[in-house]
Structure formats: C-alpha cells, structure tokens
Amino acid sequence: MQEVLSTQDLAPTSRARAARLVTSEGFQRVVVGLILLNAVTLGLETSDTVMAGFGPVLEFIDGALLLLFTAELALRIFAFRGRFFRDPWGIFDLLVIGISWAPSGGDLAVLRSLRVLRVLRLLSVVPSLRNVVGAMLAALPGMGSIVLLMGLMFYVSGVMATKLFGESVPEKFGSLGDSIFTLFQLMTLEGWVDDIVKPALENHPWALLFFIPFIVISTFVVLNLFLGVIVESIQTLRETRESADAGAAQAATDAAASAAHADSGMLLSELRALRAEVAALRAERG
Structure with a gap:
C-alpha cells in the first residue's frame, strides 16, 4: 500500500x-x-x-x-x-x-x-509564427467574400473575353476555360504584354480598354484587399492580446491594492484595540 x-x-x-x-x-x-x-x-x-x-x-x-x-x-x-x-x-x-x-x-x-x-x-x-497563422485563420471569413468577388469577376470577364477575342486569338481565348486561365496569367502580370495583349491588339486596337481595367481591378484592388484583411486580422489579434495582458495586469494591481487595504484595515483595528486596552488600564489605575 x-x-x-x-x-x-x-x-x-x-x-x-x-x-x-x-x-x-x-x-x-x-x-x-x-x-x-x-x-x-x-x-x-x-x-x-x-x-x-x-x-x-x-x-x-x-x-x-x-x-x-x-x-x-x-x-x-x-x-x-x-x-x-x-x-x-x-x-x-x-x-x-x-x-x-x-x-x-x-x-x-x-x-x-x-x-x-x-x-x-x-x-x-515559434510564437510569432503561430500568431501569423492564427491571424490568417481568423481572416478566412473576410477572405472568403473576396474570393467570391474575384471568382465572379473572372467568370464575367472570361465570358466577355471569349466573345471578344475568341476568334482572333483562339489559343488564349478560344473557350471559357482558356479565357479564365489567360486572365489569371494577366492578373499575375507574367508576360502579359507579349503573350496576351499584343496578339489581341493586332485585330482589336481597342483591346486595352478591356485589359487595363481588368489589371487595375484584379491586381491592384482585389489582391490588396486580401492583404488588408490579413493585416487587419493581425492588428485585431494583437489588440486583443494587449487588452488581455492589460486586464491581467490591472487585476493583479487591484488584488495587490485590495490586499494592502485589508492589511491596513487589520492594522488599524489592532491599533484601536491597543488604545482601548491602554485606556482601560489608565482607568483602573485612576
């Protein structure tokens, strides 16, 4: 046992x-x-x-x-x-x-x-890496809305590009799938001038009126929305943790102050009791 x-x-x-x-x-x-x-x-x-x-x-x-x-x-x-x-x-x-x-x-x-x-x-x-991953996971709901917006934009732009450039540039815009893939390449700005825009301009001089707005919206607006959501999530997570740390510090301060007040009250009670005993002794002697 x-x-x-x-x-x-x-x-x-x-x-x-x-x-x-x-x-x-x-x-x-x-x-x-x-x-x-x-x-x-x-x-x-x-x-x-x-x-x-x-x-x-x-x-x-x-x-x-x-x-x-x-x-x-x-x-x-x-x-x-x-x-x-x-x-x-x-x-x-x-x-x-x-x-x-x-x-x-x-x-x-x-x-x-x-x-x-x-x-x-x-x-x-590594705690800092955990914080970044946690912020990215917290940003998923907001990122989902942006992904939906991007998917809608790619679908509408893909249909338009297929109808506008499908006959003149069939290797890039011959089908809806080819158009969406080409537009994704256009968003990344990988060879977009020589491989995509110039072949379309040979038959459609006004093609820049389609490609330039698409690049501005997809590359400089939508992608930055992703970064904005992630940065906001990181900032919110940081503020939440700072508030929690501040609350914990305040709670510790309040607890210490309460303990000090209790000790002061106890000491004051003992002093009063001691004065009462001294007064009683003086009364007996008198």
Missing part, C-alpha cells in the same frame, strides 16, 4: 517537471535548432552529389532527428495528457511526426518526400 501511494504521489510531480521542461525557453530553442538542422539535411538530400558522398550520414541524422522529435512529442503527451489532444498545434505536430513514420517503400514511396513537413513544425514552436 505504501508503494502504491508513493507512486501516485510521484506521478503528478513527474508530469509537472515534464511540463516545465517542454515549456521552458531553453527546451524550445533546442527543438527549433533540431528542426532547422532537419531542414538543412532534407535539402542536402536533394543533391545527387552530396548523397553520393554523405548519403548514409544524412540518412542516419534524419533517423536520429525523427527519434528525438518522437521522444519530444511523447514527453509533451505525458506532461499534458488530454490537454495535448485539445490543442490544434499538438494535433498538427502529431500528424507531421506520424507521416514521417509511415513506410516509404513501394507504392508509398511518395510519403518519403512528405518528411519535409517536419520543417513546418516551426509554425507550432
């Missing part, structure tokens, strides 16, 4: 120590360093020359790093238990490490290339 009690007493202490370890700044720096080392080794494995000279060494390092990442993940699960599986970043790390352990031979050889996903664990380890 004594042995069971000692084991039960030891378990929470061990989990607390593990939690303090995995959340410590030094431990996080080591994990970041290992992830960066893994990123370098995975990049070197793409070179045939490097693999010919150091292939076994790189494979050994990759296997050792996978074991270390697995041990780190197991330590976090031991420390936090159920809370680990309620954390989206914990599930993300678990999936990334699980994919790395999947067999990579035969038909599953493509999974070997997915080992590079371990580099994405920087998103869950």
